[in-house]
Amino acid sequence: MSKKQKKTLLRIIIAAVVWLTGFVLEHIIDFDSAGRFSVMGIIHLAIFAAAYLIIGWDILWKAIRNIAHGQVFDENFLMSIASIGAMIIGEYAEGGAVMILYQIGELFQGVAVGKSRRSIAEMVDINPEFANVERDGVVSEVDPSDVAAGETIVVRPGERVPLDGTVISGSSELNTAALTGESALRAVAEGDEVISGCINTNGLLKVKVSRPYSDSTVARILELVENSTENKAKTENFITKFARIYTPIVVFAAIALAIIPGVIQSAMNGFTDLSGWIGEDGWVYRALSFLVVSCPCALVISVPLSYFGGIGGASRYGIMIKGANFMEELAKAQTFVFDKTGTLTKGSFAVTEVVPEGMTENELLGICAAAETYSTHPIAQSIIAEGKKRGVTTTAADAEEIAGYGVKATVNNSTALVGNHRLMERENIPTPTVETPGTVVHCAIDGKYAGYIVISDEIKPGTPSALAALKKHCNAKTVMLTGDRRAAAEAVAKQAGIDEFHAELLPDGKVSQVEALYEAKPENTTLVFVGDGMNDAPALARADVGIAMGAMGSDAAIEAADIVLMNDNIESLPTAVRISKKTHAIVMQNIIFAIGVKVLIMLLTAVGITSMWVAIFGDVGVAIIAILNAMRSMRIK
Amino acid sequence: MKKTFKLIDLDCAHCAAKMEEAVKKLPGVTNASVNFLQQKFTLEAPDDQFDEILKAAVKCCKDVEPDCTIKI
Numbered sequence: 018m019s020k021k022q023k024k025t026l027l028r029i030i031i032a033a034v035v036w037l038t039g040f041v042l043e044h045i046i047d048f049d050s051a052g053r054f055s056v057m058g059i060i061h062l063a064i065f066a067a068a069y070l071i072i073g074w075d076i077l078w079k080a081i082r083n084i085a086h087g088q089v090f091d092e093n094f095l096m097s098i099a100s101i102g103a104m105i106i107g108e109y110a111e112g113g114a115v116m117i118l119y120q121i122g123e124l125f126q127g128v129a130v131g132k133s134r135r136s137i138a139e140m141v142d143i144n145p146e147f148a149n150v151e152r153d154g155v156v157s158e159v160d161p162s163d164v165a166a167g168e169t170i171v172v173r174p175g176e177r178v179p180l181d182g183t184v185i186s187g188s189s190e191l192n193t194a195a196l197t198g199e200s201a202l203r204a205v206a207e208g209d210e211v212i213s214g215c216i217n218t219n220g221l222l223k224v225k226v227s228r229p230y231s232d233s234t235v236a237r238i239l240e241l242v243e244n245s246t247e248n249k250a251k252t253e254n255f256i257t258k259f260a261r262i263y264t265p266i267v268v269f270a271a272i273a274l275a276i277i278p279g280v281i282q283s284a285m286n287g288f289t290d291l292s293g294w295i296g297e298d299g300w301v302y303r304a305l306s307f308l309v310v311s312c313p314c315a316l317v318i319s320v321p322l323s324y325f326g327g328i329g330g331a332s333r334y335g336i337m338i339k340g341a342n343f344m345e346e347l348a349k350a351q352t353f354v355f356d357k358t359g360t361l362t363k364g365s366f367a368v369t370e371v372v373p374e375g376m377t378e379n380e381l382l383g384i385c386a387a388a389e390t391y392s393t394h395p396i397a398q399s400i401i402a403e404g405k406k407r408g409v410t411t412t413a414a415d416a417e418e419i420a421g422y423g424v425k426a427t428v429n430n431s432t433a434l435v436g437n438h439r440l441m442e443r444e445n446i447p448t449p450t451v452e453t454p455g456t457v458v459h460c461a462i463d464g465k466y467a468g469y470i471v472i473s474d475e476i477k478p479g480t481p482s483a484l485a486a487l488k489k490h491c492n493a494k495t496v497m498l499t500g501d502r503r504a505a506a507e508a509v510a511k512q513a514g515i516d517e518f519h520a521e522l523l524p525d526g527k528v529s530q531v532e533a534l535y536e537a538k539p540e541n542t543t544l545v546f547v548g549d550g551m552n553d554a555p556a557l558a559r560a561d562v563g564i565a566m567g568a569m570g571s572d573a574a575i576e577a578a579d580i581v582l583m584n585d586n587i588e589s590l591p592t593a594v595r596i597s598k599k600t601h602a603i604v605m606q607n608i609i610f611a612i613g614v615k616v617l618i619m620l621l622t623a624v625g626i627t628s629m630w631v632a633i634f635g636d637v638g639v640a641i642i643a644i645l646n647a648m649r650s651m652r653i654k
Numbered sequence: 655m656k657k658t659f660k661l662i663d664l665d666c667a668h669c670a671a672k673m674e675e676a677v678k679k680l681p682g683v684t685n686a687s688v689n690f691l692q693q694k695f696t697l698e699a700p701d702d703q704f705d706e707i708l709k710a711a712v713k714c715c716k717d718v719e720p721d722c723t724i725k726i
Contacts, residue, residue, distance in 0.1 A: 021663070079721075086717045092668065127665055134691055246689050247696075257671055318667040318690075325691045 018128060025124050029117060032072035036113045039064035043110065053107060065109035073100065073116035090264040092312045099308040103629060106295060106302055111629045115309060122637030126318060129644045133322060136651060137329030143195045143214040143235050145179035151223070161213075162230040172222040178215045181233045182224040184208060189220030196238070197584035198335030214238065237575055238583075241337050245328050246321065248340020252604055256320045260313040267311035267619070274623060275304035298625055306622040306632035314636075315611040319643035320604055326650035327600030335583035336593045343579040346561045347594055348601035351491055351542035352534055356527070356556075357499035357506060359549035360566055361513050361587070362474040366395055368403035370453060370471035381468045383409035385460050388426035388435040391416050396456055397424075399472050423458070434461040441466070454504035473505065479588040480513045486591035488514075490598070496534060498527045498556075528555045535559070547590060564590065600650045607643040614639050656685075656698040657708075660725040664693050669719040676714050682707045688715075695724055 018026070039061070042048075048061040080094040088094070096119050103112035148161040149171040156171050161179040164170060169185065172178050178191065188206035193199060196214045205211055211224055213235040230236055279294030279301065295301045324341035331338055338344055358364050373381040386404025389397035390413055404410040413433075416426035422443065423436015434444055441448045441459050446466050451457045455473030459466070487493040497518040499506045506520035519530050531546055538544050546553070546560035549567055554577040557563030565578035567585035575581050582589045618635040621627040664670055670690035677686040677697070685698040695715070699707040712724050 082720060086720075088672070088718065092666070123665070130691070134693075243692065243694075246691055247687055260668065260671070312668070314666070314668060317671065321667070321691055 019131070022124060022127055025120060028072055029120055029124065032068045032113075032117050032120075035064065035071065036068035036110070036117060039068065039113070040110055062104075062109060065113045066104070069100065069104070069113045069116055072113075072120050073097070076116065076119070090268060090311075092314065095264070095268065095308045095311050099305045099629075102301065102305040102308075106299070106305075107297070108302065108629065115629065115633055118633045118637045122314075122640050125641055126314070126644060129648065130318065130322065133326055133648055133651065137325060140329045140333050140651075143177070144239060145177045145213060145235060148179035149173070149176075161233075164226055164230065166226050166228050168226050170224050170226055172211075172217045172224060174217055174219050174221065176217055178211050178213050178217060178222075178224070179235075180224070180226045180230055181211070181213050181228055182226040183210055185223050185225050187220050187222040189222050190218045191215040192218050193584075196234070196335060197586075198333055198589070199584050199586065238337060241339055241575065241581070242328070242332060245338060245340050246325055248342045249321075250324055250341035250345040250604075252345060252601075252608070253320055253324065253341060256313075256316050256608070260317050263313045264311050267307055270619070271304040271307035271311070274307060275301045298628075302629070303622050303625060306627075306629045307619060309629065309632040310615045310618055310635040312636055313611075315640035315643040316608060318640070319607045319611070319647040322644065323600055323604045323607065323647040323650045326648060327596055327603075327653065330651045330653050331593060331596045334589055334592050334596075336589055336596070337575075337581040337583060338593070338597075339579050339581075343562050344597045344600055346543045347545065347580065347597040349541065349543045350545045350562065350594065351493055352496065352538045352544040353487055353491075353493050353590075354496045354498060354531055354534060354544065354546045354556075354560065355515070356546075356548035356553050357497050357501060357509055358474060360547055361480045361497060361515075362476050362509060364474065364549070366399040366456075366472050367475045368399055368470055369455060369473045369475065371468070372470070373468035374466055376467060379407060379409040381460060382407060382470065383411045384428050384433050384462065384467070385435050385458065385470055386410040387413040387428045388416055388424045388433045388460075392418060392424060396458065396472050400458065400470060431463045433467075435459075454502070454508040473508075476509055476512045477585075477587055479586055483587045483591050484514045486588075487594065490591065491594060496530075498522055498530050500524070500527075524552060525555075527553065528559055531556045531559050547587075564593070566590075596650075596653045599653045603646055603650050607646055610646075611639050611643050655701045655704050656696065657704070658694055658696045661688070661693045661695050662723045662725055664688075664690060664719070664722045666690075666719070669722070673715045673718045673722075676718050677711045680707065680710050680714060683711070686711065 042064065048057050052058055076093045077097050080091065080097040083091040084094060096115065100112045100115040103115060145161050147158045148164050149156050150159050150164050151169045151171055164180055170180060184205055184207050186207060190202040190204050191211065193203055193215045196212065202218060211222065213233045279299065282293045283291055293299050324344060327344055328338045328341065355361050371378040371382050382404050386401050387410055389400050411428060413426040413428045416424055418424050419436065419440065422440035423434065426433050434440060435458060438448050438459060441461060444461065446461045446464065448459050448466060451469060453471050455471045457469050457471055459469045461467055484495050487495065495516045497506065497510055497515045499520050500522050501520055503520040506518050510518040522530065535544050543561035545562045545564060546556045547564045547566060548557055549565065557565065557577045562580060563578045564580045564582060566582045566587065580593060615635050618627060618631055622632060667690045670688045674686060674688040677683060682703050683697065683699055687696045697708060697711055715722065715724060
């Protein structure tokens with residue numbers, strides 16, 4: 018609590034004690050029978066007036082001051098009118114209670130909003146406080162923004178990497194949780210790139226800074242999060258507009274209610290009995306209750322607070338959402354379009370199948386890996402990597418690369434031919450037809466066919482379950498777009514559980530497919546495009562929501578997308594959808610609850626069923642409940 | 655030019671919307687936003703008149719919500 022809030026709390030306590038004294042006395046002593054202007058009546062008024070002024074003087078003052086500035090439908094003014102009105106018609110306890118409870122509500126709002134703001138700020142607290150820069154052999158602590166690209170910084174264990182750069186000496190493991198939401202450590206050594214915002218866990222690193230702080234990953238993410246509240250959701254704009262007309266309407270309704278029925282009723286008895294008009298539970302009293310519920314605060318605060326909390330909560334999972342509007346759109350998504358390579362698949366090649374003939378899998382792999390030792394081709398690299406992984410690589414002598422065909426090498430004193438089917442044809446070795454999608458590498462030893470290895474882009478382990486989750490929660494139609502061969506695309510689509518795929522597309526073909534899907538999507542739903550941010554900026558822009566994956570360190574992706582998944586884990590996507598849907602649900606609950614309760618209270622008040630006490634609940638109680646509900650959005654799992 | 659300032663003692667969300675509305679209507683203002691949750695005020699105006707417009711905006715905010723100050 019701030020100093021100002023503590024002071025308000027103290028005033029609330031004092032006023033409440035005075036008010037309670039009056040309330041108890043009211044039940045012991047019969048003030049009413051003595052008449053309002055008797056000594057007893059004045060003591061009665063004085064007690065409640067004291068409580069009222071202790072708690073309400075600043076509201077009254079603000080009301081007067083704001084009227085002078087032309088702010089008519091100001092909540093301070095409305096509360097002042099309602100409470101003073103109650104005092105005038107003799108409802109002292111209620112007049113005092115309106116002010117006390119209003120102040121409690123305001124205080125609570127202030128504390129709750131401050132708390133949410135701080136906890137959201139903590140969630141995105143990735144800002145490095147200092148950098149240890151090495152200048153002329155001396156290490157000194159400076160502000161990260163004072164370090165230029167090309168300088169050398171030292172990152173000690175436990176410190177946050179302050180700037181993006183390349184490791185020039187040392188090795189360590191980095192905790193990327195603050196950026197990606199993943200707790201796995203990332204090993205870095207000399208020559209590796211490090212990204213600002215990560216925490217260095219154990220080793221000492223010397224890093225050559227690659228770009229200034231203002232362009233660093235941390236600065237970009239912070240900017241993104243800070244600007245996110247500027248992109249307002251449609252619901253937010255609706256509430257702003259609603260608030261603008263709600264208060265005047267309720268106030269005019271109150272004025273009408275205070276005058277018209279009272280005048281008619283009194284006219285019928287020839288103005289001899291005014292109690293139905295200005296007396297207890299009369300029309301004026303009811304009209305005052307209207308003023309109490311005329312503030313739309315519950316909505317005006319809780320709606321943006323829900324979105325802000327949802328955006329903050331999502332950032333814990335490495336999901337950066339650029340605005341509440343995208344959260345709202347994502348909640349309505351039913352068409353999910355994916356780029357294949359790098360999004361559904363790992364984007365790196367790996368051995369997916371080893372089919373030997375006349376030897377074991379490991380023997381075949383060992384020979385191939387040995388033969389490819391000197392090749393730098395990505396396909397060869399993936400065979401070497403798999404050989405190393407299984408620990409089966411043997412050594413090769415005099416390997417000779419036959420460009421466009423493969424390799425000829427001597428392994429274990431035999432001649433090994435490793436390459437494509439054209440190599441086998443050239444050497445007149447019969448090869449089987451392989452149906453499996455992917456790149457096939459054949460092998461022959463001493464002129465005899467020995468089997469083949471299939472290399473393909475692997476599907477990410479989380480892809481099928483992520484797509485299944487989208488299906489389950491959004492009834493989603495999933496579409497995959499790729500420039501790859503049909504066979505390869507089909508295999509991935511089948512494994513991933515994709516509904517529809519379009520293969521062999523040129524880059525602009527992807528955009529026209531997105532456009533076609535956009536036209537075909539069901540009404541009132543949105544289309545999401547998920548890509549890795551490379552080469553698919555037009556498709557990201559064309560979709561209602563563009564999501565870039567694995568964006569840590571990729572400026573282009575952060576720039577082009579509406580939602581950025583910092584990690585490479587596609588399972589963040591259903592998480593993002595879930596958070597958006599729940600946040601949207603919380604917003605709708607609050608809108609329906611707040612408007613519903615207020616309208617209901619006004620109806621019941623108009624016919625005289627409820628008292629001002631219920632109206633106070635309609636103002637303060639509803640606001641508190643709506644804010645508490647909104648705060649849940651921060652903790653959606 | 656677009657600049658962001660911190661707001662102190664901005665207590666009511668409703669007033670934030672009113673402040674935003676009022677500043678947007680000032681002559682010369684390209685865009686303005688008052689962010690209640692982050693307690694921030696962003697003003698966008700042509701470079702050559704920025705200081706004058708900022709002064710007008712500060713006064714305007716004071717009129718709408720006298721309790722709230724813009725930290726410059």
